[in-house]
Amino acid sequence: MAASRGFTDDYSPALMTDMYEYTMLNAALKDGTANRNCVFEIYTRHLPEGRRYAVLAGTGRILDALAHFHLSDDDLAFLSDNKVISKQCVKWLENFHFSGTIRGYREGEMFFPDSPILQVEGSFAECTLLETLLLSILNYDSAVASAASRMVSAAGNRPCMDMGGRRANEWAAVSAARAAVVGGFKGTANLLAAKLYGLHAIGTAAHSFTLLHDSEKEAFTSQVDALGVGTTLLTDTYDIESAVRTAVEVAGPALGGVRIDSGDLASLAQRVRNQLDALGATNTKITVTNDLDEYALAALQTAPVDSYGVGTMLVTGSGAPTCGMVYKLTERENSAGIMQPVAKKSKNKGNVPGRKLAYRSYEYNLADCEHIIAGSEDQLATYEPKEGWRNLLVDYVVDGVVNSEYQGNDAIIAAQEHRTQALCELPITAQSLMKGDPAIPTEITLL
Amino acid sequence: MAASRGFTDDYSPALMTDMYEYTMLNAALKDGTANRNCVFEIYTRHLPEGRRYAVLAGTGRILDALAHFHLSDDDLAFLSDNKVISKQCVKWLENFHFSGTIRGYREGEMFFPDSPILQVEGSFAECTLLETLLLSILNYDSAVASAASRMVSAAGNRPCMDMGGRRANEWAAVSAARAAVVGGFKGTANLLAAKLYGLHAIGTAAHSFTLLHDSEKEAFTSQVDALGVGTTLLTDTYDIESAVRTAVEVAGPALGGVRIDSGDLASLAQRVRNQLDALGATNTKITVTNDLDEYALAALQTAPVDSYGVGTMLVTGSGAPTCGMVYKLTERENSAGIMQPVAKKSKNKGNVPGRKLAYRSYEYNLADCEHIIAGSEDQLATYEPKEGWRNLLVDYVVDGVVNSEYQGNDAIIAAQEHRTQALCELPITAQSLMKGDPAIPTEITLL
Numbered sequence: 001m002a003a004s005r006g007f008t009d010d011y012s013p014a015l016m017t018d019m020y021e022y023t024m025l026n027a028a029l030k031d032g033t034a035n036r037n038c039v040f041e042i043y044t045r046h047l048p049e050g051r052r053y054a055v056l057a058g059t060g061r062i063l064d065a066l067a068h069f070h071l072s073d074d075d076l077a078f079l080s081d082n083k084v085i086s087k088q089c090v091k092w093l094e095n096f097h098f099s100g101t102i103r104g105y106r107e108g109e110m111f112f113p114d115s116p117i118l119q120v121e122g123s124f125a126e127c128t129l130l131e132t133l134l135l136s137i138l139n140y141d142s143a144v145a146s147a148a149s150r151m152v153s154a155a156g157n158r159p160c161m162d163m164g165g166r167r168a169n170e171w172a173a174v175s176a177a178r179a180a181v182v183g184g185f186k187g188t189a190n191l192l193a194a195k196l197y198g199l200h201a202i203g204t205a206a207h208s209f210t211l212l213h214d215s216e217k218e219a220f221t222s223q224v225d226a227l228g229v230g231t232t233l234l235t236d237t238y239d240i241e242s243a244v245r246t247a248v249e250v251a252g253p254a255l256g257g258v259r260i261d262s263g264d265l266a267s268l269a270q271r272v273r274n275q276l277d278a279l280g281a282t283n284t285k286i287t288v289t290n291d292l293d294e295y296a297l298a299a300l301q302t303a304p305v306d307s308y309g310v311g312t313m314l315v316t317g318s319g320a321p322t323c324g325m326v327y328k329l330t331e332r333e334n335s336a337g338i339m340q341p342v343a344k345k346s347k348n349k350g351n352v353p354g355r356k357l358a359y360r361s362y363e364y365n366l367a368d369c370e371h372i373i374a375g376s377e378d379q380l381a382t383y384e385p386k387e388g389w390r391n392l393l394v395d396y397v398v399d400g401v402v403n404s405e406y407q408g409n410d411a412i413i414a415a416q417e418h419r420t421q422a423l424c425e426l427p428i429t430a431q432s433l434m435k436g437d438p439a440i441p442t443e444i445t446l447l
Numbered sequence: 448m449a450a451s452r453g454f455t456d457d458y459s460p461a462l463m464t465d466m467y468e469y470t471m472l473n474a475a476l477k478d479g480t481a482n483r484n485c486v487f488e489i490y491t492r493h494l495p496e497g498r499r500y501a502v503l504a505g506t507g508r509i510l511d512a513l514a515h516f517h518l519s520d521d522d523l524a525f526l527s528d529n530k531v532i533s534k535q536c537v538k539w540l541e542n543f544h545f546s547g548t549i550r551g552y553r554e555g556e557m558f559f560p561d562s563p564i565l566q567v568e569g570s571f572a573e574c575t576l577l578e579t580l581l582l583s584i585l586n587y588d589s590a591v592a593s594a595a596s597r598m599v600s601a602a603g604n605r606p607c608m609d610m611g612g613r614r615a616n617e618w619a620a621v622s623a624a625r626a627a628v629v630g631g632f633k634g635t636a637n638l639l640a641a642k643l644y645g646l647h648a649i650g651t652a653a654h655s656f657t658l659l660h661d662s663e664k665e666a667f668t669s670q671v672d673a674l675g676v677g678t679t680l681l682t683d684t685y686d687i688e689s690a691v692r693t694a695v696e697v698a699g700p701a702l703g704g705v706r707i708d709s710g711d712l713a714s715l716a717q718r719v720r721n722q723l724d725a726l727g728a729t730n731t732k733i734t735v736t737n738d739l740d741e742y743a744l745a746a747l748q749t750a751p752v753d754s755y756g757v758g759t760m761l762v763t764g765s766g767a768p769t770c771g772m773v774y775k776l777t778e779r780e781n782s783a784g785i786m787q788p789v790a791k792k793s794k795n796k797g798n799v800p801g802r803k804l805a806y807r808s809y810e811y812n813l814a815d816c817e818h819i820i821a822g823s824e825d826q827l828a829t830y831e832p833k834e835g836w837r838n839l840l841v842d843y844v845v846d847g848v849v850n851s852e853y854q855g856n857d858a859i860i861a862a863q864e865h866r867t868q869a870l871c872e873l874p875i876t877a878q879s880l881m882k883g884d885p886a887i888p889t890e891i892t893l894l
Binding site: 010036040124131163166189194211213218225237312317329332334 | 453455457458460462463464465466467468469470471473474475477478480483485487512522525526529531533571575578579580582583584586587588610612613614615616617618619620621622623636637638639641642648649650651652653654655656657658659660661665668669670672673674683684685686708709710737759762763764768769771774775776779781782789790791792793794795796
């Protein structure tokens with residue numbers, strides 16, 4: 001199979017995993033428990049301190065990854081040579097294809113502590129192999145989408161653009177751009193993300209381009225010649241006021257935009273706006289960049305800024321660079337072939353046993369509670385939610401067949417739209433940047 | 448060229464970059480400045496708050512990436528179709544190969560604010576294309592290596608193992624494992640990292656393996672059958688005391704180790720140590736895991752623990768998930784063909800113009816100052832450092848030819864050894880976990 005959206009057969013995600021997944025598989029194959037049917041659940045015990053909600057991102061990437069989740073001969077030789085797995089296990093892995101079922105929250109959906117974000121059902125063997133990969137994807141992508149969502153709220157109607165790739169691992173940067181768009185961002189500087197996911201790519205020039213030329217005027221002239229007067233010129237390499245004058249002189253009043261990347265952005269934006277207006281460049285946009293986060297964006301609300309470029313704080317989750325998602329066995333077949341809820345009892349790290357349903361209830365069109373219903377398959381099959389409760393679970397994979405609705409570039413746009421709508425349905429405190437409790441409580445019912 | 452160490456021709460690092468690198472290239476080709484010789488420098492303006500030093504990691508990965516830094520026909524079509532670049536630029540890119548020179552700090556070296564971590568010399572065209580990629584690699588890898596180094600110091604003689612992959616992007620996890628080893632870690636749970644970089648892989652079982660079985664005893668028996676009595680059994684799924692008893696019952700007193708993943712680790716380790724000793728399992732090791740960071744490791748010094756598994760806080764840089772490294776033009780050829788130092792003057796974001804030398808001076812075998820010497824090529828060529836100053840710069844790439852000494856798996860071990868030695872040469876305050884100033888001051892001399 002050819003490479004697709006970041007996963008290749010050269011580097012299958014099957015080895016982007018912790019060794020113990022394979023040692024467990026190996027032991028389970030040997031003792032006969034590998035085929036026991038299991039339900040694993042991904043959830044988080046808590047949101048980052050004071051956050052009101054989090055946004056799920058990465059499920060579309062999981063579906064991409066599943067298509068490449070198989071081991072090459074080279075991978076199998078590596079595992080075998082290093083005594084991670086036995087010959088029996090090598091044989092079992094040769095034709096591995098996930099044949100189970102994955103259901104969970106929609107991409108772009110808000111989640112809270114204990115939300116059953118993803119449930120994976122299948123044999124122990126196939127479910128255990130997915131643990132690390134699923135967590136890696138969801139933990140990072142959701143951290144970025146959650147930060148993005150707060151920034152987008154703080155930015156109001158002004159578009160936010162991802163410029164953070166240089167502050168993240170080079171592949172993480174690609175996922176971050178995608179997750180940012182799920183969280184409401186309008187574009188990215190990252191070219192590979194734009195190419196793989198069909199995102200809007202942005203960017204014009206760095207300070208080095210101005211410094212390369214003998215004068216700022218030559219640099220601006222070159223850029224306008226290459227990109228047209230609609231381009232955005234970077235105005236803070238030397239003196240901003242003089243740069244703005246030169247910019248309008250070179251491009252004329254139809255200049256697309258100017259960018260400010262240092263200093264007191266609010267007061268500079270105000271001065272530059274007035275200067276542009278005085279020069280007749282009343283439609284020239286102002287974009288600002290420089291270590292922005294949601295608090296800085298909120299503080300810029302009254303400044304005459306048209307768009308934001310956000311970097312470091314976006315790709316590092318604005319103080320919460322990962323979610324605390326875990327992957328826990330909640331139900332499994334016993335030696336008699338009967339499904340039983342299970343839970344570990346580790347101190348402060350226990351989990352709610354059993355498979356789950358998840359709903360959000362509303363009062364006056366505003367969400368007021370997350371309802372998690374835990375029980376056996378039979379119990380859940382006959383469970384009747386109250387009227388008006390929104391079912392939060394969708395089927396991503398059924399018996400190994402991927403639901404393509406949630407994969408690909410359209411799914412990213414759908415996720416972005418879903419995030420906007422679902423956020424509007426939460427009490428407005430969700431959008432507060434003050435630390436506090438989750439926007440709605442979660443009620444867990446054990447049937 | 449085949450895939451090598453994480454970079455492939457399917458996904459060349461050439462697009463893991465910001466769009467403006469290509470729009471600048473495009474404009475510079477059009478205006479004739481693209482071939483001007485340039486020196487770019489990577490440095491950081493400050494360390495994360497209160498950190499005493501940082502550790503450079505990722506240079507070996509840069510050399511791997513350079514080998515794949517070229518554009519496929521598909522990439523070129525993408526850039527061209529989206530009007531990022533012109534036909535002239537497409538043609539220029541068709542046979543792109545970096546032919547410049549890269550020198551910088553060794554992998555595993557300590558760095559401080561203003562340290563000229565990497566200097567890239569070549570035409571503007573080729574240097575600008577590398578900006579985003581170099582920063583992505585160094586910013587993330589160094590963030591992880593810096594955190595790892597603090598953890599390793601706090602852990603004393605007890606080995607630290609990377610178990611953080613699930614809390615980072617799936618590719619970032621692979622880089623993190625490598626960077627952790629540069630920072631002094633002894634192994635990783637991440638299989639792809641182990642395979643690509645020849646790292647020691649570790650890991651045995653998760654709680655799900657115990658829950659899968661009808662009893663803890665069956666799970667332990669299965670694991671010992673598959674992995675031998677030298678394995679490490681996870682003892683906190685239910686009740687730790689009873690699990691330890693069962694573990695020794697199943698494996699005998701030659702049991703390799705037990706792992707504790709929850710609760711008050713120090714007091715649990717003490718109880719478990721006494722229990723193991725009483726059961727005759729005096730050589731059974733205790734490994735602990737559970738949201739450890741350098742402070743937790745320091746607090747565990749007196750507890751009878753043998754090794755640590757570190758996850759989230761490692762791969763997220765323990766509060767500093769990225770370094771603030773930037774890539775700035777410091778010298779360039781002007782229209783008359785003469786090299787000139789340059790610097791932007793943006794508020795609080797200016798840089799020191801000119802190319803740099805870097806040395807560390809010592810008193811009584813302890814480093815006392817970082818010396819940065821800035822000047823023209825001629826000035827630096829005749830500069831004589833004082834006796835005993837250690838030259839911090841090595842040649843990574845000379846005229847496009849990679850110095851293989853700094854690439855590959857041996858370079859990772861060399862970097863780890865270098866980090867140990869270089870840290871020993873710093874004043875011991877470097878290893879303090881209290882917030883404070885950098886361990887040594889940096890003196891900048893403009894010739």
